[in-house]
Amino acid sequence: MDIKAWFRIxxxxxxxxxxxxxxxxxxxxxxxxxxxxxxxxxxxxxxIAWADSLVAAxxxxxxxxxxxxxxxxxxxxxxxxxxxxxxxxxxxRAPSAAVLPAETLxxxxxxxxxxxxxxxxxxxxxxxxGKFVQSFKALWxxxxxxxxxxxxxxxxxxxxxxxxxxxxxxxxxxxxxxxxDVYRVALRGLLAAETPDxxxxxxxxxxxxxAGVRMNxxxxxxxxxxxxxxxxxxxxxxxxxAAEMLKLEGGVL
Numbered sequence: 001m002d003i004k005a006w007f008r009i010x011x012x013x014x015x016x017x018x019x020x021x022x023x024x025x026x027x028x029x030x031x032x033x034x035x036x037x038x039x040x041x042x043x044x045x046x047x048i049a050w051a052d053s054l055v056a057a058x059x060x061x062x063x064x065x066x067x068x069x070x071x072x073x074x075x076x077x078x079x080x081x082x083x084x085x086x087x088x089x090x091x092x093r094a095p096s097a098a099v100l101p102a103e104t105l106x107x108x109x110x111x112x113x114x115x116x117x118x119x120x121x122x123x124x125x126x127x128x129x130g131k132f133v134q135s136f137k138a139l140w141x142x143x144x145x146x147x148x149x150x151x152x153x154x155x156x157x158x159x160x161x162x163x164x165x166x167x168x169x170x171x172x173x174x175x176x177x178x179x180x181d182v183y184r185v186a187l188r189g190l191l192a193a194e195t196p197d198x199x200x201x202x203x204x205x206x207x208x209x210x211a212g213v214r215m216n217x218x219x220x221x222x223x224x225x226x227x228x229x230x231x232x233x234x235x236x237x238x239x240x241x242a243a244e245m246l247k248l249e250g251g252v253l
Contacts, residue, residue, distance in 0.1 A: 004248075006244060007030065007034075007244075007245075007248055008042065010027065011027065011031070011042065011043075011046050014027060015049070016046070016049045016050035016052070016053035016054075017053060018053040018054055018056060018057030018059050019053075019054075019057070019059060020054070020059065020061060020063050020064055022203075022204075024050060025063065025066075026203065026207070026245060026249075027046070027245075028046070028047050028050055028066060028067050029066070029207060029249060030043075030245060030248050030249050031043035031044070031046045031047050032047060032066065032070060033248075033249060034248070035047070044074065047066075047067050047070050047071065048067075048070070048071045048074060048075065050067050051064070051067040051068050051070070051071035051080060051083075052071070054067065054068070054083070055068075055079050055080065055083045060083045060084075060086065060087050061087060061107075062087055062091065062107050062108045062110075062111035062112075063107055063111075064087075065084075065087075065110060065111035065114050065115075066110075066114075066163075068080050068083055068084050068087075069084065069114050069118055072084065072118075073118075081119075084115065084119065085119075087111065088111075088112075088115050091108060091111070091112065093124070094124055094127055095108070095109075095112070095127075095131055098134070099134060099135045099138040099139070100131055100135040101135075102139060102147055102148070102149045102153040102154075102156070102157055103153070104135075105132060105135055105136070105157045105160060105161075106153075106156040106157045106159065106160035107160075109128055109131065109132055109160060109164060110160045110163035110164050110167070112124070112128045113125065113128045113129075113163070113164045113167045113168070114163075114167055116128060117167045117168075117169065122169065122172070125168065125169075125172055125175060126172070126175050128164065129164065129168065129172075129175035129176075129178060129179055130175070130178075132161060132164060132179060132182065133178045133179060133182055136157070136161075136182045136186070137182075140185075140186075140189075142189075144189075144193060145188070145189025145190065145192050145193045146189060146190065146193050147186075151190065151193060151194050151198070151201050152198070152201045152204070154186060154189070154190050154193075155190060155194070155201050155204035155205040155208065156204055157186065158183065158186045158187060158190060158204070158205065158208040159204050159205075159207055159208040159211070161179060161182060161183050161186065161208075162183060162208045162211035162212060162215070162217075163211075164179055165179050165180060165183060165215060165217070166211065166215060180217055183208075183212060183217060184217065184218065187208070187209065187212065187218065190205055191205070191226065199234060199239040199242040202230060202234050202239075202242070202246075203234075203242050203245065203246060205230075206227050206230060206231065206246050206249070206250065207246070207249055209223055209226075209227055209250075210227065210249055210250040213250075224250075227246075227250060231243045231246050231247060231250075234246070
C-alpha cells in the first residue's frame with residue numbers, strides 16, 4: 001500500500017479523543033511535517049482536531065504544546081491561547097531547580113520555549129536553554145552514552161531538545177549553539193547504545209535524528225543511511241507499522 005494512502009487510513013481510524021499518547025503525538029508530528037512540506041489540508045485538519053479534543057476534554061498538558069500552538073497560529077481562536085496560558089500557569093513562569101530531572105526536560109521545556117518565543121516576548125528563552133544544557137551535563141553518563149534513567153529517557157530528551165532548537169531564534173545564537181552541541185553529543189551516544197528492538201525508543205530517537213537533518217544540525221549523508229538501516233531492522237523485528245510511520249516522518253518514501 002502506498003504510504004501516503006496508508007497514513008490517511010491511519011488518521012481516519014485514529015480520530016482524536018481528547019487524550020495525549022505517544023501514538024497521538026507521533027501522528028501529529030507526521031501531520032505537521034507533511035503539512036509544512038506539501039500543504040496537505042487533511043494533515044492540518046487532524047492536528048487542529050486533536051487540539052480541539054484536548055481543549056474540550058480539559059486535558060491540555062505541556063506535551064500537547066505542538067498541537068496547541070499550531071492551532072492558535074492557524075486559527076487565532078482564543079480558546080487555544082486560553083489553554084496555553086492555563087498550562088503555563090500550572091507550570092509556573094520559570095523552573096526553579098538548578099538541575100531538572102529528565103522527565104521535566106522532555107515534558108516541559110519545549111512547551112516553555114514555545115511559550116517564550118511565541119507569547120512571552122522571548123523574556124526567558126535564555127533561561128530555558130540554560131536549564132537544558134546545565135541539566136544535561138549533570139545527568140549525562142559519558143561511559144554509557146546515556147543520561148541517567150536509560151535509553152528511553154535519553155531519546156525523549158533528545159527529541160525535546162530538537163524541538164527547542166527548532167524554536168530558538170537566529171538572533172539567540174549563543175543559546176542555540178549550546179543546545180546544538182548537547183544534541184550532537186546525545187545523538188552519538190544514543191546511537192551507540194540503542195538497538196531497534198523497542199519501537200517507542202527507536203521511533204523517538206529517529207524522529208529526533210530526522211529533525212536534526214532537517215535543521216542541518218547533522219550530516220544527512222552520514223546519518224540517513226543509519227536511520228534507514230534502523231527502520232529496516234524495526235520492520236524485521238515485527239514493527240512494520242512503526243517503520244512506516246518513521247518513513248513518513250523522515251520523508252523516506
